[in-house]
Amino acid sequence: MSTESYIRRPNRPLQVYAIIFLIALYIPILFLPLFSFNDSIYVSFPLTGFTLQWYEELFQREPVWAALMNSVKVGAATAVLATTLGIFAAKAITKYRLPGQNAIVAFIMLPLVVPGIIFGVALLVLMSSLGVTLSLYTVAVGHVIICLPFAIATLIPRFEGLDPSLEEASADLGENAWHTFWRVTLPVVWPGILASLLLTFTVSFDEFIMAFFLTGTEPTLPMYIWGQLRFPQQFPSVLALSSMIIAVSFVIVFLGQWINRDAHISTVRK
Amino acid sequence: MTNTNVTLNDAAVGAPPVRRRGKFAGMLQRSETLRGFFLLSPTLVVMTIGIVIPFAILITMSLWTAIGFGFDTTLTTANYETALEQPVYGALMHRSLVISGWATVATVLLSYPMAYYVAFHVHKNKMMWIVLMTLPFWTSYLLRVFAWKVVLGYEGVINSGLLWAGLIDAPLEFLLYSQQAVVITLAHSWVAFAILPIYVSLEKIDRSLLEAATDLGDGPVARFFRITLPLSMPGVIAASFLIFIPTTGDYITPALLGGPDGMMIGNLIQLQFGPVNNWPMGASLAIGLMLYISAIGLVFLALTKVFKERMA
Amino acid sequence: MSKDAFISIRNVDKYFGKFQAIDNVSMDIGHGEFFSLLGASGCGKTTLLRMLAGFENPSKGEIYIDGQPMSEVPPHHRPVNMVFQSYAIFPHLNARDNIAYGLRRQKLTKQARADKVDEMLDLIALPGYGDRAANELSGGQRQRIALARALILKPKVLLLDEPLGALDKQLREQMQLELRALQRQVGITFVFVTHDQEEALTLSDRVAVMSAGTVLQMDTPSGLYEAPKTRQVASFIGTMNFFEAQVKSTNGAMMNIEAQGLGNLQLPRGERHFNEGEAVQVAIRPEKLRLTDDKPEGDGQMVQGQLRNSSYLGERSHFYVAIDGVDRPVAVSAQNRTRFAPDPTDERPVWLNWSDDAIVVLGKD
Numbered sequence: 001m002s003t004e005s006y007i008r009r010p011n012r013p014l015q016v017y018a019i020i021f022l023i024a025l026y027i028p029i030l031f032l033p034l035f036s037f038n039d040s041i042y043v044s045f046p047l048t049g050f051t052l053q054w055y056e057e058l059f060q061r062e063p064v065w066a067a068l069m070n071s072v073k074v075g076a077a078t079a080v081l082a083t084t085l086g087i088f089a090a091k092a093i094t095k096y097r098l099p100g101q102n103a104i105v106a107f108i109m110l111p112l113v114v115p116g117i118i119f120g121v122a123l124l125v126l127m128s129s130l131g132v133t134l135s136l137y138t139v140a141v142g143h144v145i146i147c148l149p150f151a152i153a154t155l156i157p158r159f160e161g162l163d164p165s166l167e168e169a170s171a172d173l174g175e176n177a178w179h180t181f182w183r184v185t186l187p188v189v190w191p192g193i194l195a196s197l198l199l200t201f202t203v204s205f206d207e208f209i210m211a212f213f214l215t216g217t218e219p220t221l222p223m224y225i226w227g228q229l230r231f232p233q234q235f236p237s238v239l240a241l242s243s244m245i246i247a248v249s250f251v252i253v254f255l256g257q258w259i260n261r262d263a264h265i266s267t268v269r270k
Numbered sequence: 271m272t273n274t275n276v277t278l279n280d281a282a283v284g285a286p287p288v289r290r291r292g293k294f295a296g297m298l299q300r301s302e303t304l305r306g307f308f309l310l311s312p313t314l315v316v317m318t319i320g321i322v323i324p325f326a327i328l329i330t331m332s333l334w335t336a337i338g339f340g341f342d343t344t345l346t347t348a349n350y351e352t353a354l355e356q357p358v359y360g361a362l363m364h365r366s367l368v369i370s371g372w373a374t375v376a377t378v379l380l381s382y383p384m385a386y387y388v389a390f391h392v393h394k395n396k397m398m399w400i401v402l403m404t405l406p407f408w409t410s411y412l413l414r415v416f417a418w419k420v421v422l423g424y425e426g427v428i429n430s431g432l433l434w435a436g437l438i439d440a441p442l443e444f445l446l447y448s449q450q451a452v453v454i455t456l457a458h459s460w461v462a463f464a465i466l467p468i469y470v471s472l473e474k475i476d477r478s479l480l481e482a483a484t485d486l487g488d489g490p491v492a493r494f495f496r497i498t499l500p501l502s503m504p505g506v507i508a509a510s511f512l513i514f515i516p517t518t519g520d521y522i523t524p525a526l527l528g529g530p531d532g533m534m535i536g537n538l539i540q541l542q543f544g545p546v547n548n549w550p551m552g553a554s555l556a557i558g559l560m561l562y563i564s565a566i567g568l569v570f571l572a573l574t575k576v577f578k579e580r581m582a
Numbered sequence: 583m584s585k586d587a588f589i590s591i592r593n594v595d596k597y598f599g600k601f602q603a604i605d606n607v608s609m610d611i612g613h614g615e616f617f618s619l620l621g622a623s624g625c626g627k628t629t630l631l632r633m634l635a636g637f638e639n640p641s642k643g644e645i646y647i648d649g650q651p652m653s654e655v656p657p658h659h660r661p662v663n664m665v666f667q668s669y670a671i672f673p674h675l676n677a678r679d680n681i682a683y684g685l686r687r688q689k690l691t692k693q694a695r696a697d698k699v700d701e702m703l704d705l706i707a708l709p710g711y712g713d714r715a716a717n718e719l720s721g722g723q724r725q726r727i728a729l730a731r732a733l734i735l736k737p738k739v740l741l742l743d744e745p746l747g748a749l750d751k752q753l754r755e756q757m758q759l760e761l762r763a764l765q766r767q768v769g770i771t772f773v774f775v776t777h778d779q780e781e782a783l784t785l786s787d788r789v790a791v792m793s794a795g796t797v798l799q800m801d802t803p804s805g806l807y808e809a810p811k812t813r814q815v816a817s818f819i820g821t822m823n824f825f826e827a828q829v830k831s832t833n834g835a836m837m838n839i840e841a842q843g844l845g846n847l848q849l850p851r852g853e854r855h856f857n858e859g860e861a862v863q864v865a866i867r868p869e870k871l872r873l874t875d876d877k878p879e880g881d882g883q884m885v886q887g888q889l890r891n892s893s894y895l896g897e898r899s900h901f902y903v904a905i906d907g908v909d910r911p912v913a914v915s916a917q918n919r920t921r922f923a924p925d926p927t928d929e930r931p932v933w934l935n936w937s938d939d940a941i942v943v944l945g946k947d
Contacts, residue, residue: 017383166672175658249408250405254405
């Protein structure tokens with residue numbers, strides 16, 4: 001303890017606060033899995049007993065599987081598209097000083113702050129005036145728009161950490177831009193790309209509001225859950241489904257953040 | 271390093287032939303700006319299709335009028351006039367600003383000590399703490415709001431828990447379907463947006479400034495208010511901006527937890543595009559919300575500028 | 583373009599926005615020459631090197647390598663290779679793959695490629711290091727890998743951007759010797775950028791001293807040191823004492839100069855012609871001045887002064903001597919040939935003398 005400097009010496013109340021904060025952050029979410037194993041149709045205390053029946057029931061429901069597949073399809077397409085676009089954009093933003101660059105970045109980052117409902121209705125209006133039937137494709141378009149900021153925010157620190165002389169060295173050793181990208185840029189920024197793929201997949205997989213306005217006849221998983229929320233007797237199975245979604249999301253996001261952890265540290269240090 | 275007999279006198283032989291390039295490739299070679307925009311162009315095209323064009327259409331549609339299932343495409347500001355005249359729209363807008371204002375204040379106040387703790391008192395595994403605090407943010411917003419419905423519900427975790435423990439005789443009704451429920455849920459959901467910018471601005475503070483303040487006679491409290499807090503204000507402003515703007519137009523939380531009293535502008539917009547089926551009115555409300563947000567955005571921008579200038 | 587120039591830089595300007603980094607530079611570099619670009623940071627030396635590599639294009643003018651104009655040739659088609667200041671060792675590849683990086687286009691068999699890499703590892707005295715990961719290599723090893731990676735492609739010109747700057751002093755001196763030996767062995771043109779004048783003098787056949795985007799002087803190391811053409815070059819390379827002076831008269835190959843503090847000097851007129859009455863500067867290196875306590879024998883050039891202070895540097899000592907009519911004390915450097923005994927009476931009258939060829943006459947610039 002005495003090895004810490006004066007400024008950094010431990011602060012007990014703050015430490016307690018931090019722990020309470022973390023617990024409060026997770027507790028509400030943890031009630032979902034807790035009650036999903038409860039042997040009662042009512043989501044309330046006292047707990048009546050342990051059961052897996054809600055999960056079993058879930059596995060036999062066709063619509064759940066269909067919705068899951070829809071979400072996976074949209075999520076995968078969104079992740080690949082948003083990350084690919086993000087790679088080009090992050091590369092351009094970090095390597096070149098472009099006129100109006102700040103405005104362009106702010107523009108790309110807009111979906112991060114502007115309420116999703118505005119983008120949702122705007123895209124809905126676009127699709128209807130173009131006569132496009134709402135489908136998983138329209139959902140994916142919406143998701144690419146809102147995932148791009150995440151992809152770019154994840155990729156930019158990686159590209160900033162890329163020593164520009166590495167690419168110059170490759171050009172100097174005889175490789176053109178294309179091969180330089182494949183042989184040098186991509187392998188070096190790979191953790192960022194993987195993280196971007198995982199994070200944008202999760203964002204799309206869990207996204208509700210765009211899907212709410214842009215889904216056609218095939219619902220994504222969050223849309224399916226939304227539909228079930230009207231029926232209180234469905235609560236236990238929704239809890240089971242939610243628990244699984246949250247567990248999977250946590251794992252994917254944690255993996256993504258972990259793969260990319262050194263980029264975080266370097267951004268903060270700047 | 272010269273024990274071997276390798277020589278490279280035949281240097282010129284193995285060199286690749288000198289080649290000239292095509293016109294466009296040559297231009298790309300020469301102009302950095304062109305190369306940069308070339309790389310950005312796919313993203314810009316997608317953003318144009320996904321944001322610029324939809325907004326243009328949305329603005330146009332807000333000037334139309336709904337007739338049955340079709341539109342009268344004569345341009346008129348009637349929708350905006352209605353929105354300004356009928357008190358219900360203004361009231362909802364006002365309520366949205368109040369609710370998200372409270373949610374913003376609560377989130378920032380609760381998150382600041384946490385960010386401070388990680389920035390100054392966590393030495394090992396900082397990354398782990400940050401991931402832990404932001405992890406829930408990445409997972410389904412819908413499900414997090416749903417979790418609060420489970421917690422606050424009439425027969426939910428709190429009520430049934432308190433009943434079971436014998437602390438109350440009847441369920442507390444104010445928990446669900448109230449503005450408080452919306453504020454609590456919003457604050458919980460947007461914590462990551464507060465912690466990250468505040469943490470970054472705290473981490474950037476040069477530790478020797480704090481030592482200097484101590485050296486010049488400040489105790490921990492004076493030091494915090496005279497040095498740490500002012501220097502972290504950009505983070506606080508950014509956090510407020512990042513929470514206030516999106517929560518103003520939130521749909522899910524008021525829809526699931528607000529009840530009639532907790533309804534916000536987002537729900538009204540959805541109503542116009544859904545059950546009411548008055549798209550032009552919905553478009554006007556969306557544009558109105560957008561204008562509100564832009565105005566608030568400008569205020570935050572000005573605040574940031576003031577703070578940055580004061581520190582420069 | 584002169585006939586035997588291997589690299590020819592013709593009237594090159596380079597602007598970055600409004601900032602002019604290179605101002606009308608022309609130079610010729612011969613085949614097999616070890617050529618250095620020397621100057622303080624921001625003088626344009628690295629920009630010039632990067633234009634040779636193709637990472638920047640001249641705003642005006644043209645660069646020829648082996649007779650070919652280069653402005654339309656992208657970096658990956660140029661017959662030059664570069665050793666980067668940061669070495670730019672690819673972090674995801676091991677030493678072997680780093681060295682073999684540029685061989686992909688040559689479509690060699692696996693065996694032929696491995697043989698070439700081994701040859702290179704021998705050349706840089708790192709045999710058996712091929713499987714080292716990039717982050718397991720020390721600074722000196724990274725530098726050698728960067729060299730091998732460039733040389734394996736048999737470039738016509740090797741460009742080196744302060745490659746020794748990141749190394750500590752001892753390793754740097756060793757690498758200087760090895761670099762010079764390697765250049766003789768492979769026999770190709772080296773263009774070397776450095777801000778370290780000692781390094782430039784040690785390594786180079788010729789050096790271009792640059793400042794503010796222009797070339798101040800291009801010469802052999804001894805030419806630069808012994809016969810600097812401007813005060814800027816004279817003071818950038820080594821230490822120099824300057825004296826205000828005026829040409830009194832000229833007489834055939836000789837001229838008579840009146841220098842403040844040094845008195846009347848009879849000097850050969852040299853390459854540059856000064857007119858009678860012209861204000862000039864007289865310069866002399868500290869080690870070319872001899873310091874004695876007693877008045878030297880003979881009637882050579884000499885002046886009396888007051889020793890102000892001295893500093894002991896081991897193999898030599900520095901003395902600072904005040905002379906009447908000169909603002910700053912004159913620096914004198916002397917080898918400590920005999921065992922140095924500190925003299926408590928630092929302030930004492932001393933004599934300085936020099937031979938005529940020690941003096942350099944510079945224009946008033």
